[in-house]
Amino acid sequence: MTRLYFNEVVTRDGFQIEPRFIPTDDKIALIDALSQCGYAKIEATSFTSPKAIPMLRDAEEVMGRIQRVPGVEITVLVPNLRGAERALESHADELNLVMSTSETHNQTNLRQSRAQSQAGLTDVIRHVAGRTPINVSLSTCFGCPMEGDVPLSEVMRFAQHFADHGVRGLTVCDTTGMAHPSQVQHMAEAMLKAFPRLQLTFHFHNTRGMGLANILAAVKSGITRFDGSLGGLGGCPYAPGASGNICSEDAIHMLQAMGYDTGIDLDRLLPLARALPEIVGHDVPGQVAKAGKITDLHPVPA
Ligand code: COA
Numbered sequence: 001m002t003r004l005y006f007n008e009v010v011t012r013d014g015f016q017i018e019p020r021f022i023p024t025d026d027k028i029a030l031i032d033a034l035s036q037c038g039y040a041k042i043e044a045t046s047f048t049s050p051k052a053i054p055m056l057r058d059a060e061e062v063m064g065r066i067q068r069v070p071g072v073e074i075t076v077l078v079p080n081l082r083g084a085e086r087a088l089e090s091h092a093d094e095l096n097l098v099m100s101t102s103e104t105h106n107q108t109n110l111r112q113s114r115a116q117s118q119a120g121l122t123d124v125i126r127h128v129a130g131r132t133p134i135n136v137s138l139s140t141c142f143g144c145p146m147e148g149d150v151p152l153s154e155v156m157r158f159a160q161h162f163a164d165h166g167v168r169g170l171t172v173c174d175t176t177g178m179a180h181p182s183q184v185q186h187m188a189e190a191m192l193k194a195f196p197r198l199q200l201t202f203h204f205h206n207t208r209g210m211g212l213a214n215i216l217a218a219v220k221s222g223i224t225r226f227d228g229s230l231g232g233l234g235g236c237p238y239a240p241g242a243s244g245n246i247c248s249e250d251a252i253h254m255l256q257a258m259g260y261d262t263g264i265d266l267d268r269l270l271p272l273a274r275a276l277p278e279i280v281g282h283d284v285p286g287q288v289a290k291a292g293k294i295t296d297l298h299p300v301p302a
């Protein structure tokens with residue numbers, strides 16, 4: 001049975017686009033509960049500018065108060081050296097550095113050129129120097145909502161740079177749900193061939209309903225690590241048209257039905273998904289939490 005590994009991003013990618021501030025206690029309680037569900041990783045928060053991402057201005061408090069569960073890595077998103085220093089101080093298990101493969105999206109999201117981001121993140125890698133594992137998330141790898149196509153050669157150029165600088169992993173992000181399954185297969189094959197020894201994670205958004213199909217295409221091509229967001233929440237506030245990540249519990253439910261080992265206890269996870277609308281104050285896109293698992297049978301109507 002193929003083992004797949006999930007990184008839960010609901011309290012970072014999921015919450016960052018929500019209009020109403022989610023109380024710190026709710027974030028901590030959710031992370032603590034998610035830590036009991038079998039995730040390989042949880043992206044708890046981001047160490048970004050509180051002006052850029054006000055939702056995550058409580059990153060230090062969240063990191064200081066969550067319970068650390070052995071076997072569950074706590075990763076955090078980091079855009080620059082300042083963020084890296086804050087992340088190290090908070091004893092994150094991994095730093096997830098971020099930049100975009102699209103010039104326009106990088107400017108919009110991080111307020112600098114790709115070359116500046118690449119140089120800045122390279123400084124971060126040197127600064128961290130073996131103290132904590134580093135992952136680099138590359139945004140808009142399957143297309144940019146402002147520029148359109150992002151050539152595979154551009155994705156590979158940045159990926160190769162960070163591989164050469166000794167990162168442990170790379171995350172290939174479909175920031176606004178532009179990927180389709182054939183493109184995913186092509187990308188997966190290219191990445192696995194070029195970086196067979198790195199942790200390779202794929203990060204999809206379901207903006208156009210292709211999320212689960214893309215997961216399947218990636219799994220069939222040999223990718224074993226995925227980001228997902230509880231309830232299907234999420235999106236980059238600086239990418240026009242962004243909407244929810246692939247829904248963790250829907251993806252996990254599908255993969256388990258197909259016989260994959262995800263490590264996740266769905267019976268623990270689904271109640272957390274069902275409690276999410278109360279936390280965010282609105283309905284969420286996930287479907288399995290509403291419909292129940294395929295093994296939950298209904299009584300015969302009277
Ligand atoms: N943590 C906390 N504060 C930070 C920071 C960090 N990592 N990086 C910068 N700041 C602060 C600076 O101290 C400065 O504060 P001040 O206005 O009180 O003096 C302010 O933010 C601006 O700093 P500057 O270096 O000029 O950055 P910027 O305004 O060009 O913003 C980023 C650059 C990357 C810090 C900011 O755009 C950001 O945090 N973006 C987040 C993007 C994101 O998370 N997107 C969604 C996920 S992909």
Ligand code: ZN
Nearest residue numbers: 013175235236
């Ligand atoms: Zn995302």
